[in-house]
Amino acid sequence: MNRTAALHYASIASLIALIILCLAWELWLAPLRPGGSSLVFKVLPLLLPLAGILRGKRYTYQWASMLILLYLTEGVVRAMSDKGLSVALAGVEIALSLIFFSSTIFYARLSRRP
Numbered sequence: 865m866n867r868t869a870a871l872h873y874a875s876i877a878s879l880i881a882l883i884i885l886c887l888a889w890e891l892w893l894a895p896l897r898p899g900g901s902s903l904v905f906k907v908l909p910l911l912l913p914l915a916g917i918l919r920g921k922r923y924t925y926q927w928a929s930m931l932i933l934l935y936l937t938e939g940v941v942r943a944m945s946d947k948g949l950s951v952a953l954a955g956v957e958i959a960l961s962l963i964f965f966s967s968t969i970f971y972a973r974l975s976r977r978p
Contacts, residue, residue, distance in 0.1 A: 868974050875925070877916055882935065882960040883910050885953065894949040898937040906938070910948075911962040922975050936961035 890894070891905040909931060916924025937959035942950055 868880060871967045871971040871974065874955075875964055875971060878960045878964040878967065879910065879914060879917055879928075882957065882964065883907055883914075885956055885960065886910065887936075889950075889953045889957075894953060894971055906935075909934070920971075920975070922972055925968045925972040925975075927971065929965055932961050932968070936965065951974050 886972060887904060887905045890906070891900045896899040896903060913924050913928035915930065917928060935957060939954045943954035943958065946954060
């Protein structure tokens with residue numbers, strides 16, 4: 865497997881894992897309110913680049929790398945301000961966001977035409 869394919873699969877895996885994490889976090893694991901919170905809607909922006917990332921569209925990789933910085937920021941804020949399980953979940957969100965960010969940046973760079 866070449867580097868571009870590895871970065872493509874890392875982007876897909878980290879984006880899907882982040883979607884699942886955000887859903888589970890806000891619905892079951894540690895919602896702000898018992899029974900789930902409206903923060904579950906933070907998943908919707910992550911669904912926008914999913915089709916383009918799955919297809920390997922370079923333009924989607926470029927703008928999705930900027931979108932993911934919002935989730936990195938949220939993870940850092942919640943890691944510093946929340947308590948209990950939310951702190952660990954925020955750490956996972958930070959890690960997944962960093963994996964997605966770095967893999968999308970390098971994929972966009974390596975997939976450009978000469």
